[in-house]
Amino acid sequence: MATKDFTTEDPRLDPATGELRVLAPGQSFKSVTAKIADIVLTPHTSLGWLMLFSIGGSVATMLLVAVTWLFLKGVGIWAITQPVAWGFAIINFVWWIGIGHAGTLISAILLLFKQGWRNSINRFAEAMTIFAVVCAGLFPLIHVGRPWLAYWLFPYPNTMNVWPQFRSPLLWDVFAVSTYATISVVFWYVGLVPDFGTMRDRTKSKFGQYIYGMLSLGWRGSVRHWMRYETASLLLAGLATPLVLSVHTVISFDFAVAILPGWHTTIFPPYFVAGAVYSGFAMVLTLAIPLRKVYHLEGLVTDRHIDNMGKVMLATGGIVAYGYGMEVFMAWYSASHWELFMMWNRMFGPMGWSYWVLIACNIAIPLTTLWVRKWRTNLTFMFVMSLIVNTGMWFERFVIVVTSLYRDFLPSSWGTYRATKWDYMTYAGTFGLFLSLFLLFIRFVPMIPMHEIKMMLPTAKVKPEAVEAGD
Amino acid sequence: MAVPREGIYGLLAEFETPTALVHAAKAAHDAGWRRLDCYAPYPLEEAAEVIGFHKNRVPLLTLVGGLMGLCAMFSLETWISTLAYPLNIAGRPTYSWPAFVVPAYEWTILFAGLSAAFGMLALNGLPSLYHPLFNAPNFRSSATVDKFFLCLEATDPKFDRAETKNFLEGFHPNSVVEVEY
Numbered sequence: 001m002a003t004k005d006f007t008t009e010d011p012r013l014d015p016a017t018g019e020l021r022v023l024a025p026g027q028s029f030k031s032v033t034a035k036i037a038d039i040v041l042t043p044h045t046s047l048g049w050l051m052l053f054s055i056g057g058s059v060a061t062m063l064l065v066a067v068t069w070l071f072l073k074g075v076g077i078w079a080i081t082q083p084v085a086w087g088f089a090i091i092n093f094v095w096w097i098g099i100g101h102a103g104t105l106i107s108a109i110l111l112l113f114k115q116g117w118r119n120s121i122n123r124f125a126e127a128m129t130i131f132a133v134v135c136a137g138l139f140p141l142i143h144v145g146r147p148w149l150a151y152w153l154f155p156y157p158n159t160m161n162v163w164p165q166f167r168s169p170l171l172w173d174v175f176a177v178s179t180y181a182t183i184s185v186v187f188w189y190v191g192l193v194p195d196f197g198t199m200r201d202r203t204k205s206k207f208g209q210y211i212y213g214m215l216s217l218g219w220r221g222s223v224r225h226w227m228r229y230e231t232a233s234l235l236l237a238g239l240a241t242p243l244v245l246s247v248h249t250v251i252s253f254d255f256a257v258a259i260l261p262g263w264h265t266t267i268f269p270p271y272f273v274a275g276a277v278y279s280g281f282a283m284v285l286t287l288a289i290p291l292r293k294v295y296h297l298e299g300l301v302t303d304r305h306i307d308n309m310g311k312v313m314l315a316t317g318g319i320v321a322y323g324y325g326m327e328v329f330m331a332w333y334s335a336s337h338w339e340l341f342m343m344w345n346r347m348f349g350p351m352g353w354s355y356w357v358l359i360a361c362n363i364a365i366p367l368t369t370l371w372v373r374k375w376r377t378n379l380t381f382m383f384v385m386s387l388i389v390n391t392g393m394w395f396e397r398f399v400i401v402v403t404s405l406y407r408d409f410l411p412s413s414w415g416t417y418r419a420t421k422w423d424y425m426t427y428a429g430t431f432g433l434f435l436s437l438f439l440l441f442i443r444f445v446p447m448i449p450m451h452e453i454k455m456m457l458p459t460a461k462v463k464p465e466a467v468e469a470g471d
Numbered sequence: 472m473a474v475p476r477e478g479i480y481g482l483l484a485e486f487e488t489p490t491a492l493v494h495a496a497k498a499a500h501d502a503g504w505r506r507l508d509c510y511a512p513y514p515l516e517e518a519a520e521v522i523g524f525h526k527n528r529v530p531l532l533t534l535v536g537g538l539m540g541l542c543a544m545f546s547l548e549t550w551i552s553t554l555a556y557p558l559n560i561a562g563r564p565t566y567s568w569p570a571f572v573v574p575a576y577e578w579t580i581l582f583a584g585l586s587a588a589f590g591m592l593a594l595n596g597l598p599s600l601y602h603p604l605f606n607a608p609n610f611r612s613s614a615t616v617d618k619f620f621l622c623l624e625a626t627d628p629k630f631d632r633a634e635t636k637n638f639l640e641g642f643h644p645n646s647v648v649e650v651e652y
Contacts, residue, residue, distance in 0.1 A: 029512060029617035155551060163556035166548045167563065167570040175544075175577040183584045190588050193597075198512070198615040217598035220605070221614050224524050225595040226514040231529040232591035236584055239533075243580045250573060451513040460489060462517040467494045 020307055020377070022117045022456065024299035029454050032300075036448045037202050039295050048294070049439060056435035063429020066422050067142055075145055077422045084405045084417040089143040091397040092427050094251055095279070096136035097177070098272075098393065100184070101244050102280020103129025107187060108240035111233070117308055119452035120300045124291070124442070125284050126188045131437040132283070133181045135430040140173070142426075169253035176250040183243055187236045193219050194229070194451045248273045255400065261342040262404030265330060271323030278316040278362075279393035281309050285386035287438070289379050291447070300448055303377045310376035313366060313389065320396075321363045338409060346403040350416065354399050361392025480603035480652050481506075481624035482635050483610060484644035489515055492619035495642040497521040499623060502638075506627035510610070510620040518619075529591050536586025537579045544578035545571055603652045610650075622650065 070077060080087040103125040110118040141150050153174045155164050164171050196216035203209055219225070252268035285306065292301040331343035347355050365388055375381050407414045441447065454460055486492040489511065496509050500522050509518040519525075548571040552558070557565045592598065604610050604622065614620055621644075623635055632649070639647045 033616045155547060161556070163551040165558055165560065166552055166574065167560050167567050169573075172573040172577075175574040179577040179581040182581060186584060186588045190591070194513075194615065201611055201613075201615045217592065218600060218602060219597065219615070220602055220610075221510045221512060222595075223509040223511055223515050223519040223522070224527075225597070226511065227516070227519045227524060228527045228529050228591045228594050230514045230516075231527055232533075232587045235530065235533050235587040239537075239580050239584045239587070243577075243584075246573075246576060246580075253573075454513040460513060462493050462515070463490045464517075466490045467497060467517075467521075 020304035021302055022120070022304050023453070024302060027299060027453075027457055028459065029457065032453050032457070033198060033202070033450055035297070035300070036446050036450050036453070037199055039442070040199065040444060040446055041203050041208070043205075045443065049443060053436060053439045056432050056439060059429055059432025060436050061429075061432070062425050063433055066425040066429055069422065070142055070426070071147065075143065077420060079417055079419045079423055081415070083408055083413055083415045084402055086401050086405065087417060088419055088423040088427055089139040090254075091394070091401050092430065093136050093139040094272075094397045095394050096132045096139075096430065097180075097251065098248065098276030098279045099283045099390070100129040100132035100136065100180075100280065101248060101273070101276035102284050103127070103132070104180075104184060104187075104240050104244040105277055105280065106284070107191070108237040108244065111237045112241060116456055117304055119456060120297075120302075120448055121284060121288060121305055121309075122452070123188075123191065123445075123449045124287065124447045126184065126191070127438065127441045127445070127447070128280075128283060128287060129184050130181075130188060131434050131441075132280075133177070133184060134437065135434050137177060137181060138430065138433075139426075140177075169250060169257045172250045173254060176247045180243060180247045183236070183240055187233075187240055190229075190232060190236065191449055192445065193217055194221065195446045195449060197221065198450055199446060245273055248276045260404055260408065261331075261336070261338045262346065262400065265327065267323055267326050267330075271320060271326075274316045274319035274323070275393060275396060278313055278320055279390050281313050281316070282386040282389035282393070285309055285382050286390070289383045289386075291442070293379075295442075295447075297448070300453060306379065306382055307373060307376045310370050310382060310385075313385075314370040317362065317367050317370070317389070321367060324359070324363070342404060342407075345407050346399060349403070349407065351403050351406070354395055354403065358392050358395040358399050361388045362396060366392075478652065479625050479632075480606075480650040481622045481630070482632075482639055482647055483604065483607050483620055483622045483650050484639040484642065484647045485609055485613075486619040486621065486642075486644050489518070489619055491642065491644070492621055493517045493521055495621050495639070495644070498642065499621065499638075502629075504623055504627055504629060506624040506630075508622050508624070510604070510614050510622070512615050512617060512619075515619075528594060529587060532590035532594075533583045533587040536590070537583030540578040540580070540582025541575055543582070545575040548574060603650055606652075607648050607650050609646060609648065618645070 106118050106125040107122045141147050144150055196212050197219035200209055200212035200216050249269040252272035255263040256268040331339045369375055402417045406417055496518055499507055553565045636647055
């Protein structure tokens with residue numbers, strides 16, 4: 001049906017498949033290298049980059065102020081108290097780490113499924129993962145009260161003779177998130193090694209050759225090296241796939257293992273993972289749409305990418321909608337007074353507005369419009385949609401954390417939650433940190449994997465008959 | 472070491488297309504060359520196949536690493552919870568193996584992933600700060616960009632400066648150069 005929007009002469013369509021093209025025609029090894037590497041190798045730093053970087057830096061400074069004040073005064077400067085003992089810190093932690101998951105999904109799961117279109121977007125999606133994990137990891141660290149003692153979370157022999165308690169999901173989280181951060185960085189760096197080699201060979205500056213030479217570890221493109229490299233990449237992808245599923249599952253255990261109505265449910269693991277991918281793809285779109293415009297990458301990040309990401313959002317959004325539906329159904333079907341009250345209070349209590357914001361942003365708006373290909377390839381529409389979905393996903397975590405806690409079993413202990421300026425400053429500050437890190441990445445590192453794009457070019461294929469004939 | 476550190480490392484032929492490289496590499500391997508290597512700007516499986524490189528040991532290293540991580544974390548948890556620091560958590564047994572599965576699972580992945588990445592680098596002999604091939608200017612400027620190279624190395628018993636050069640020129644490469652150490 002939606003295919004009718006495109007004529008067969010449409011240059012964006014691949015005549016062989018009738019699908020949108022993954023790469024624009026007319027690219028060669030040289031043009032791809034030049035296009036991607038020269039974004040980094042130009043000695044000229046654009047004014048726009050400097051302006052954005054100064055904005056990012058200023059906002060990150062606000063984070064520094066908020067965190068310094070927190071270290072001086074303690075977590076009492078936040079709004080957390082009884083009964084809402086978990087607030088912005090955990091909401092933001094889950095939100096940021098969920099965003100990170102799309103990067104791993106693109107770099108690992110889509111690699112295993114041989115989705116070639118992912119090659120254009122996988123590098124910066126993975127960078128997004130790492131920076132999102134940095135922002136996410138910050139929150140539990142500063143929430144522990146005495147962050148300078150955060151290393152107590154790890155099992156190590158100490159003079160106190162105290163060891164961690166391995167039956168708590170919060171400790172599982174320590175291992176899940178630290179493994180996730182490590183593997184994401186390793187996977188990302190392994191992917192970068194050959195491209196750093198290209199940068200080393202292309203840069204004119206002595207300093208650049210020195211730095212990129214070190215970073216490339218002496219990569220010289222031997223086919224024996226490439227074969228081991230491909231095996232290692234596939235294995236890392238195969239390992240990152242169960243890892244990414246386990247990370248958000250363990251995070252959902254932080255809630256699901258508690259006996260609180262609204263948290264104590266078995267649907268949490270799959271629905272958390274789907275929600276993570278949903279918000280992550282939205283964030284990839286938020287980053288990809290301006291990036292391809294500014295750096296003229298329309299030939300490499302094509303409408304096909306935007307379209308496919310819209311489809312993934314549609315699918316994961318559907319799973320998330322099922323999760324919401326099942327929560328409501330179980331509240332009724334459990335016949336538990338507390339469950340029923342929690343759900344009623346979540347929808348129509350004093351903070352009911354947040355539930356309806358979530359439904360509007362995550363279900364009502366995206367799941368009715370993303371079906372249309374014409375809209376999925378409309379950049380303005382997709383950009384706005386990505387912001388809407390990420391707002392919705394933030395509210396999802398807000399609803400889960402706050403509306404389950406603020407009116408619990410005993411009416412005498414009911415309370416409310418109102419975030420303080422320090423909560424807002426810390427949350428907003430992580431955007432500055434994320435933006436600064438991401439800008440540094442696009443200035444100094446090739447943001448699209450050159451060797452993976454080259455593999456997709458028609459000239460990269462070996463013609464078997466010509467090998468035999470000696471042509 | 473048996474590798475000579477002076478004289479020439481080998482003869483390097485530059486090709487325009489992957490097909491030309493695979494053709495030349497296949498012919499060289501069929502002619503009995505064993506100390507040879509191909510260089511490409513992206514993974515070129517066919518070239519590795521024709522020079523007789525079919526299997527590598529990265530999967531084995533990854534498996535061993537993963538099993539080590541699994542055993543390390545599971546035994547650490549068991550030792551801590553039953554012997555070093557037993558705690559009564561809601562009356563549950565100190566050896567609560569289902570709870571121990573989660574960190575053990577994470578460490579399996581952590582160790583396997585690190586073994587895959589660092590094992591791959593170690594088997595490749597990387598990081599290396601110096602390699603004679605970078606002495607060839609055309610290799611430096613285009614091996615990681617758009618050209619395909621075949622290097623017949625001087626350590627191969629069949630190596631002879633003039634004869635090997637003729638042999639390589641028979642495949643119509645862009646150029647054949649001697650690479651110095």
